[in-house]
Structure formats: structure tokens, C-alpha cells
Amino acid sequence: MVRWGLVIDLDKCTACQACVVACRVENNVPIGGEEEVRKERAIFWNQFFSEIHGEYPNVRLHMFPRPCMHCEDPPCVPVCPVDATYKDKDGRVLVRYDKCIGCRYCMVACPYGARYFNWFTPEYGEGHGNHLNPDVVRDGEGWIVGPSPRPRGVVEKCTLCVQRIERAKEEGTPLGSEHEGGVVSACAQTCPAFAISFGDLEDPSSDVYRLSKDKRAFRLLEDLGTRPQVYYLSEG
């Protein structure tokens, strides 16, 4: 069995947000624009958060990217009334975009805010539509699970770049950060600080397996029992 996951080393992370941008390019996430960002409607499958503590000059700033956690026990899945969102056999939480009815129960259920509702027909802007990624992945029944097309009015989210992974499987390319040239999610691929590792959490020889057991490893909101497949390594 395979269980894809990420490990994000916050000690190496430089808060550059290359992961955020690479994700948006890879997955055809449209520009929201000033108004949408202000209303917190802009879509970031991988979103960046920060929290500042202390008073001048003793200030600490914690910054981290937040992809979907692909929980082992995902609260978003059982609430879906139409079986559009599901946990796939590789341990990913995916959305069948053409099956989703846009009720957003899953958004309410997700404790990480990792799901986004696309309020408008995706507009990529005149010209910019030319760089859309043409990749499509369908599940066993033929439903679209990533990355496009996503019609208006559905919930969308991080798929751990299902298109990159499924393609690599079909082409027999090695997968995971531990392999030189191994295929990984777009965020892990671009990370300039080598802070994000992608791979199979079930495979003892993988980077993510090893790092997830590191003494610095933790998961977000661990006490909720969601058992995220995204681990962080603490700073320092």
C-alpha cells in the first residue's frame, strides 16, 4: 500500500512562497484579484500563514505553508452528500470535480481551512490562459480529480499534484524526494531550500518516512485525531 505525504522542514523553510506559486501555476489556480483576496475568497491550494509574537525588539515570527493535510481520518470525507470527495487508495483526499455539487459541507468540516470554493468561472486573464496545464486525471470511474477542468461552484483543493504522480506511475518514473530526478509534487519540486519532501509514508526507505519519525516532527492540530499525512519539522 502507498500513502503519499509531505514533510516540511520549518528550520530550512525561508518563507519564500515558491511552493505557493508553483502550486498555483501547476494546478491552474486562477487569479482572484484584490477584492477576492480581501474577502478571503482567493484560492490557495497551498496557503501561507504567519503568526507574530512578542513586542519590539523581542519579536518572533512563525511562518508556514499549509497544503491539504490528506488526513488518514479526514473529517471532510464522510460529510460529502454525493461521494464527491474521497480518500483514494494511495492515501490522498481528492475531489471529483464533476461530481461535486458545491454544498461546502466539507469546507466546514475541514479544520485546516484547506478547501476552497470557486465562486466564479475560472478566469485566467487574456493571454495568461495560454500557460494552462493541460493535464487531466480521472479516477477509476472516469470522474475528474485533477487538476482541470474545474467548473464554477465546486470545492477544490491540493491533490498532492495527482497529475504528476499518476503520470510518473504510467511512465514508470521513480517517485519521491529520495530518488534523484524522482517525481514529486510541484511544491516539493521547487522548494529552493530543500525544505519540502514528498514520498510514500509507508516506505521505510523514503525521505518522508525517515523525516516523519524525526524528533522535530509534529502535525497540525494533532489532538483532533485527523492524523495528517503532512508533517512539519520544528525550527531550531
Place this chain on the structure above:
Amino acid sequence: MKLTRRDAIKLGVAAGAAAYATYRLGGFESLLRPAASGGYSSGALTESRVASVCLQCPAGCGIVVRVVDGRAVKIEGNPTHPINLGRLCPKGQIGLQILYDPDRIKQPYVREELWQAFQEGSLSAYLAAETRDRTPEDLIPVPGATADEQWDNALEVAAAALRLIRESSAPGEGPHQLLFMSGRNRGQMGGFIDRFCAAYGTPNHIGHSSICADGSPMAHWATQGWKAYSGYDWDNTNYLLCFGGAFLEAWRPTTRLLRAHGTMRQGRPVRAKIVQVDVRFSVTAAKADEWIPIKPGTDGALALGIAHVIIQANLYDAAYVQEHTFGFEDWTDPNGAQHVGWKNVVLQDYAPELVSGITGVPVETIERVAREFATTRPAIAAGERGASMQTNGVYNRIAIHALNALVGSFGRVGGPIRQREPPLASVPAATQDENAIAGGAQPAFDFRGTIYYPLAGKVYQGVPDFILGKPDPGGRILVPPYRAKALLCYYTNPLYSTPDNARWEEAIRRIPFVMTFSPFMDETTAHADLILPDSTYLERWHDDVIYPSLGFPVVGLRQPVVDPLYATRNTGDVLIQLAQHLGGTVAQSFPWADFLEFLKARYQGIFASGRGRVGDIPLSGIASFEGFWETFAREGVWSDPPYAFEDWAFTFATPSGRFEFYSQLLHEKLEHLAEEEAKKIQDPPPSSLVDQKLDQILEGLGLTARGDRVFLPHFEPPQYVGEETVFPLHLVTYKLMVHAEGRGANVPLLREVMPSHLRGMTNWDTWAEIHPETARAYGIQDGDLMWIESPVKDDRGSLRRIRVRARLYEGARPDTVAMPFELGHTAYGRWAKGMGQNPNRILANQYDLLGGLAAFSPTRIRVSPAGGG
């Protein structure tokens, strides 16, 4: 309206049902029906991955572009490029939005009046105009039935204008009246523009580095004898003391530095300590182990205070200092004159108590950091723009740099690195006719290297004052002996990028002919008479030599990853074509069919060296140049690792062959200028007269030091603009990671990145960080609009001000307001125009006169609530 969770669910169901109906009615039935098969598909008929080089900053990262059916759809890093090892920063990721920007300039444009003058043969009158008002509405596509015809016409207009200027026999006129301003000249492009200027006959290729970070190369020149940026062996250092250079956001080469942060943290025996000295709590400061807030412009004093502690406590590397430095102890020169050594100057002048008063850094911090730095080796003291682009920038950087000598870091593993150049073949120099020789011999328009700006190689930000005859920041009215008749701009936008940029509004009216090569309608291009648009970096052949960093030579090759989308042309090609239109020796100087052919001529040298590797392939195994070039284009990179440390003659190219605390080069330069001045009075001049002239020069430069201290690392007090009683706060500017050095505002994907350090803020608007208590004192709340007013006055004598969103930030010094550069464009396409504010509107035009470089942090300001929300 605040929604409850119940409301949200109700609304959600309604919206969801509506959306479902839309698919059915909107012809999305196919989406709703499961397709026959699962799995991956892209529908691609053709797909390829093309190696090239990024151009979003001067790093020169290797990229691989995924091209599907002729469309570029994703950019990733090139794994074999040593700068980025397959990774990319956010700016590198969004290159496709440059390529596919709908607001690109798609063909040559000409001002209608110029086209008419060209048609009617009245170009001389056009070029004789005293002033010219221009708006972008006057621009028309250059006429022509085909793209080639349009370009031929455009080149002929350009050549006709440049020929008239070049061949004018009126007194004081000639080719030197052309100013060629340039910015991001990567690879051979800067030299190609130099060549054009030499062949044409102007000394006025004015690069933009005097508004960038020129203070550092000058410090390296004074102390190490070579004028370039320095690399650092980040991966092997154990202590990084970084002054005013946000290496995770604003420094170069970006991706390399981001990786270095990781390698300094994990996967090594000792976790390196990072101490960030900065005027604000940047992302870099946040990720460092310690942030030392400092008063703007006082970084040099802190470095000297640290040196004091190290020397006092005898913690410096005495053997290294003795073997590899010059001027540490008191010394006697060959003429028998006594000189004070740096050691004694530091011990006398920079006690921690005094330094603490200047910098605002507690004495205990100075003492502790000094001890840590000296005892945690190898250690690096680095600094960049925040320290170097100040009124005292060159000396600040010299003082910081000297710390590396104290702890024996130069030339050693884990210390600073001098970048080696690739072994390119030389090409014959440009051919010069009488016009070119006479023009080239004229004094430069920007007074570089004169008594006014002794170390400057260019004074970019001074150009509008030289045009208008307005006083420079030293109060000196410097008027070149000739008028600027033509301005050419390549990859630079002075009307936006220069401090107090409103100076350009009048200055550009005084230039009769303005031509740019910009692919975008930037502020300067909007004032052009003629636009010869470049292709974007994803559509052209253009090499790249890496930004100084790794030490060993690395070159990359840009190539068209897709065919040019529009009728644009590589500026390298256009310079050749323009030269051909100009004819004579100018044409003879450009004997290549195109820029690619020129590149191949230069890169013969790399093949001939037989060294290094192309991608991962050893060059020695490649039999022919054609084979090399084909491999180079496929792999995108050639490199020749590793870097050899302890090459002392290479590390120190000074007269003494050592690190010079006492800079003999600086002494020689200033002494020479003083002698030249003295000779104007008496030749040969007596030494007392030379001394007197030197004193006058130093006085003119606003320097306080005299005697040996001038040539030693020392602190010059910063010169702020504005009375503290009226303008109680400092204004500093900074750059975010997603800011492509002022060029990223037209990229929506970058604009939509939320700042890493501020919650609830978008990059669609300009904010300023202000300390909560300071804000409170002025009645300003978080998120309010706020006026920032500076002593810079507009034409009517009113103080200039900008309105920004106030963000209360615990990482702001109580006396300092910080705002990012990048927005506030008045042109530059739909995503940039009219959004946010440009700090250059209110920044004073202030310099480090010694280096002729712009100072970006001396402006004092006051703030007030601006109402609204």
C-alpha cells in the same frame, strides 16, 4: 454581514444547486458523465522540455520549460545548474506570465510626429527641439505591410536620428550626446552595449548599479583590489553576521541563498548561527537566530564596535592578520612617513559605549556578538543594500568587510569568495572612425570618477540633475559641456526607479529623442519617441554568466522555448541591425549575422578550454565546437567546479597582495585627483598644494575623516534629509521576495502572493509598517490609510506625500517606518498601472558622494491619518 455556520451551509446548498444547474444548462454534460477510462491524460500531441535560463533577477538560475503543443505551460529548475540545483524561487515560477502578458508591446511603435518628420525629411528640426511633451497616446504602430517592413522602417527611423546626432558638426555636438542607460544586462549584453557605444562614439553607457548596490563592489575594490560583488561559502560557515542585506528576500543569487539558509540549518555537524542586523524585522531577521535592530545608516559603526571588542580581547587571528593584511599595526611608508594602523584607530575611536550611542544597539549585545563572531569560525560578515546604499555606504561596507580579515575568513573555506570568470574568447575591439574617437574622448555625462564622485563608474540617479542643471545632493551644480540629445533605455526604467523620480518629468522633456527596447509599456517607454520591443527571455538567445556566488565559473544559455509570440526582436539582434543601418565603422564593428553568432564566437573560448562540464557531461569528451554548442543548448549550462580556496594572489589583487585595512588604491585614486586639481594651479604641484586640494575634495564629498583615517575602515555619520523636529521618523524601503526588483508589478500571480510576515494584507496595495505605539501617538490604527510626508517638495513648493495603508508591526523600530518597493506605477500594463504607491515619489535624492551612489534610507518623514479605511 457576518454569516453563521448555519447560514453558510444554507447558502452553500443553494449555491451548489445553482452551480449544478449551470453545468447542465451550460453544456457541461460531458463533465457530468463519467468518462470511459481513468488515469492520466494531457491530450498533448507534442511535448518537450527545453532548457534555458531565468531572468527574473540577476541570479542566472537554470530552468527547464515544459512545452505542450507549442505552449509553455510550466517552468521548473534545471537540476544540473549549480546555482539552483533544479529549484526555483517564486519569481522564477511565474515567467510564463511575462511571456503571455496580454499587455506586451507586440511590434515597434513610433511617435506620430517623429514618423511625420522622418517622412518629410525634417528630422533635424525634430532633434533640435528644446523640449518635447509626450504621452503614450501619440504612439502609433510603425507603418509597414509586414512585420519585417515595420522593423525595417523602425530601424531606419532610429538610424536616421542617431546618424544626424552622430554626424553633427556644430560645436560641442556629436555622438557623445547619446546616453545609453541599461539595467539587467546579463551575459554578453552589457559588453555588447559597451561595444555599440564605443563604435558609435559615446562614453555614456550608464548602467543602473548606482541605484542598486554599488557600495559593495567599491568596498571590495578598496580592500581586496577587485570591483565586483563577492560570493560567500555559506554552506561551510558556522557564523553569519549579516548587515542590512535581507538574504532570504532581497539579495542575489536568490535561489542559491535560499538553499544556503537550509544548508546552514540542517544536515551538518554544527548548526550555523545567523545574526541579522537590520532596521526592520524582515523575513530574514525572523528566520535568523537573532535580530539586532539598528538605526538606519549606522551599520559601519556597529561593525567597528565589534572590531573593537575583538581586538581589545585579543580574539583576532593574529597569524592571519600578520600574513595576509596590510595596515593593521602602525607603519612607516617608503618615504619615511608614519601612519597609524587600523588597530589603534579602532581602539581609540570605537569603544562599545560610543558605538551603542550611535547605533542604538546595547553594549552587551555588541560585546556578546563580537565574541561569538570571533570564536565561532569560520565566520562571515556580510552586508548589502541596507548598509551600502547610504550616504556613508562605501565606508559602512568597508568596515563590515574588514571583520572577515580579523577572523581570517578571506580565502578560506567558509569565508568570502571571489568569483572566477568563464574563459570566453575575446573578439576584436570595435572599429572607431574619427567621430567615434572624438565622441568617446569627451567627458562622461555623469561625472563618474571625477572629484565629485571619485569611485563612481556611473551616476545613474544624477542624470536628470545634470540635464536640468540642478544642484546635486552636495549642493554642486554640475553641467556637462554638452547637451543630451538621445536617450536609449535597455531593461531599465529611470522614470520609475530613481529616488525623487519626479525630477525626470522635466528632464525627459529636454531630451529630443528617446528610444527604449522594453517589451512592456513602462513609465520611460510611455515617454519614448520610438520603441523597438525586445522579445521576452523565453523567446530569445541570450547567455548568462552567474552572479558572483559559487566562485567557480558557470554560464547558462537562454534560448527560445517557444517561437516569439509577436513581432518583437532580441535587442542583441537589433543592435546589430541598427549598426548595419548606421553603416561605416559602426556596421564594421558588428560583423555578426545575429546575437547568437556573436555568442558562439565568444563561447569558442569555453570549448577551447577543454574544462568543466556541460550539464553533467565532461566537456573533454566533446569533439567539436558544434557538438559543444548542441550539448550546451540541450543542457542549458556549463560549469567548472570546484572553487579553489587559499589562492591568495587571486583573493587579494591589491598593491600589497594582502587585505588592505589601509587602502592604497583609495589613497592612489584620491591623491591622483588632488594632484590633477593642483596641476591646474601649478605644475608640478608642491605637496602642500596637493594636500590642500585633497582636503577640498574631501570637504566637497562631505567626509569628516582626515589623514590616514580616510583610507582606513572608519565610520562617517549618516546625513539624513529633513529636520528631526518637523520630520521625526525615518523612512526605509525594502524588497519582498516576490518583488522582481521593481519589475514584478505587472505579474498577477506575484501580486496575489500575500506577504509572508503580515497577516491579512495583500500585495495588491501598498502598506507601510509602523510601530504600534508610534501609530497610536498619531491616531493611526492598523489598516488605516496614512499619509507619509517627506521634505521633498513638488514644483509648487508643497511637501510631497503618499497615502498608504498603515500596518502596525511589532517588528518596526519606533522611530522608523518601512515600506516595500514595487508598486505605484503610472504605466506598465493593466496589472500594475494606478495601483499602490511608489516610495521614490517622496525619497530624497541623496548620495554617498564618494561612490556616486544613491542613498535610499536618509529621508526623514512625518505621518498622519488619511481617513477612509
